[in-house]
Amino acid sequence: MEESTEKKEYEISYITRSENGTKAVEAICVRHSGSVVHTEVLRKISLAYPIKKETVGFFGVSYVMLEPSAIHEIEQEAKLDQEVLRMLVVAEPIRMRQQEAVTRDQEEGYVPSRSTGGTSTPATQSQKAVTNEELEKKLEEILG
Incomplete structure (x- = not known):
């Protein structure tokens, strides 16, 4: 099985012992051909x-x-580094990828249609506002 050499964007969250911890985490990434x-x-x-x-x-x-x-190797190296207390590597969120796809589709002129289930009412329909007097009359009718 062939591995992909294409770089992807990741978010690395970390807790370090000192303010120099950022340099340690960045150095680990650069050693593994990251930027x-x-x-x-x-x-x-x-x-x-x-x-x-x-x-x-x-x-x-x-x-x-x-x-x-390189993700696994970076995580292992961070565990061995005394400066790094904890580290978490997260890929770019899927919703951002989906949002980019929707934006790309809209630029091309394609807009997907949404179907309503028939049972739900459209949000654009305004409902009649009920006044306090009408509510009091209904309560009197119900309670007798």
């Missing part, structure tokens, strides 16, 4: 429970372009 697209500013956070005997960490997010085959 950093964007890095968010680190935030100091209190951890809910100690991780590797640390109660405070620095939370950061980086967006990188990586080959899918």
Whole structure:
């Protein structure tokens, strides 16, 4: 089975011991032929429970372009790095891919039709507003 060498965008969320943790995570990605697209500013956070005997960490997010085959190796290397407490690699959300496809279809002139199930009423129909007086009359009729 042939592996794809096409790079994809991933979001890497991580908690590090110090502010230098961003450099450690980015270095791991670059060693595996990745490139950093964007890095968010680190935030100091209190951890809910100690991780590797640390109660405070620095939370950061980086967006990188990586080959899918390198993800496992990056995760393993991050586990061995003393600076990185936790790391999570997430692929680009599917809804963004779907949104791009819809945008591309609209540019080409294709707009999919939506069918209503027949039992639901359209949201554009306005319902008649009921006043307090009408509600009181109905209550009197019901209660006697």
